[in-house]
Amino acid sequence: MATDTGLELLVDQTISVITNDGRNIVGVLRGFDQATNVILDESHERVYSTKAGVEQLVLGLYIIRGDNIAVVGELDEELDSNLDLTSLRAQPLKPVQH
Amino acid sequence: MSGRKETVLDLARFVDKGVSVKLSGGRQVTGTLKGYDQLLNLVLDEAVESLRDQDDPLKITEQTRFLGLIVCRGTAVMLVAPTDGTDEIPNPFLQAEGA
Amino acid sequence: MLPLSLLKTAQGHPMLVELKNGETYNGHLVNCDTWMNIHLREVICTSKDGDRFWRMPECYIRGNTIKYLRVPDEVIDKVQEETAKRSDRKPAVSGRGRGRGRGEEVVAKERGGHGGYQEDRGRGGRGGRGPGRGGKGGGRGRGQ
Numbered sequence: 001m002a003t004d005t006g007l008e009l010l011v012d013q014t015i016s017v018i019t020n021d022g023r024n025i026v027g028v029l030r031g032f033d034q035a036t037n038v039i040l041d042e043s044h045e046r047v048y049s050t051k052a053g054v055e056q057l058v059l060g061l062y063i064i065r066g067d068n069i070a071v072v073g074e075l076d077e078e079l080d081s082n083l084d085l086t087s088l089r090a091q092p093l094k095p096v097q098h
Numbered sequence: 099m100s101g102r103k104e105t106v107l108d109l110a111r112f113v114d115k116g117v118s119v120k121l122s123g124g125r126q127v128t129g130t131l132k133g134y135d136q137l138l139n140l141v142l143d144e145a146v147e148s149l150r151d152q153d154d155p156l157k158i159t160e161q162t163r164f165l166g167l168i169v170c171r172g173t174a175v176m177l178v179a180p181t182d183g184t185d186e187i188p189n190p191f192l193q194a195e196g197a
Numbered sequence: 198m199l200p201l202s203l204l205k206t207a208q209g210h211p212m213l214v215e216l217k218n219g220e221t222y223n224g225h226l227v228n229c230d231t232w233m234n235i236h237l238r239e240v241i242c243t244s245k246d247g248d249r250f251w252r253m254p255e256c257y258i259r260g261n262t263i264k265y266l267r268v269p270d271e272v273i274d275k276v277q278e279e280t281a282k283r284s285d286r287k288p289a290v291s292g293r294g295r296g297r298g299r300g301e302e303v304v305a306k307e308r309g310g311h312g313g314y315q316e317d318r319g320r321g322g323r324g325g326r327g328p329g330r331g332g333k334g335g336g337r338g339r340g341q
Contacts, residue, residue: 021219031202037200038200041270061267062266063200065233065261106227106257138259184254186250189250
């Protein structure tokens with residue numbers, strides 16, 4: 001089985017995905033396939049802005065197409081819960097340039 | 099597993115009916131479906147392309163361009179929908195979100 | 198769990214599909230295939246900027262134009278049931294409580310394969326996550 005992407009180690013863990021359009025989606029990885037399509041459960045989007053704190057949008061259950069995924073990262077839940085997102089300012093990511 | 103039925107959509111139902119096709123790259127064409135194949139190559143008769151705004155390519159305008167009999171290459175077809183019953187409507191999510 | 202299994206299970210359910218061009222389509226999934234091509238019924242299309250809307254009785258969307266799909270939460274629970282019913286192969290690992298969190302590499306590897314299912318996901322329901330998912334927002338239109 002061609003599942004040597006290393007994602008199997010992250011199944012049922014909270015991950016952070018950055019999509020090609022520059023969004024950051026955080027959720028629990030429930031599954032994936034060879035094309036890096038992923039199932040994200042209990043997901044939310046983090047919208048970054050320089051003017052206000054991070055806005056979190058509840059998204060729920062998502063299937064993200066692999067085509068559209070730039071980065072998948074493990075999220076350290078302990079570290080993450082210590083973040084004060086409301087005071088975090090950041091430049092939103094630009095979409096991937098092809 | 100999934101997809102034992104090869105075609106998700108039976109285009110036979112649309113033959114000789116109006117269809118609206120969105121192509122990758124942003125063009126949008128409506129016409130009468132005359133034929134198709136399993137690769138989603140489509141033959142459209144009396145096809146009309148809806149043109150986009152020069153300044154704002156997000157917007158499709160009322161402007162159109164008559165193309166006549168065309169073949170849409172399957173690989174470029176993003177979306178197929180019947181024109182019959184397709185209408186522009188006011189925001190249907192407003193009341194849902196306000197509730 | 199494979200994304201396409203989830204999608205297959207979502208047949209008949211409402212969903213939101215965003216295309217790479219930013220348009221969103223809200224409709225009920227009629228059918229899908231292994232390329233993620235999908236057939237929706239009772240569709241509302243929202244333009245990229247979220248200010249124009251169309252309703253269409255049905256539409257076919259080519260899989261490779263999809264950015265993501267948003268499916269109802271309950272569908273993920275249905276996948277377990279359906280794969281359980283469908284699988285005539287060995288019915289996966291027997292009841293293994295799985296809490297969320299780490300130290301589960303072993304389990305994770307085991308389900309690397311195809312179609313295995315968990316009897317006990319030990320997630321204790323899907324409740325308690327604040328406000329619902331909001332009315333199927335069409336076109337959020339980012340960056341206003």
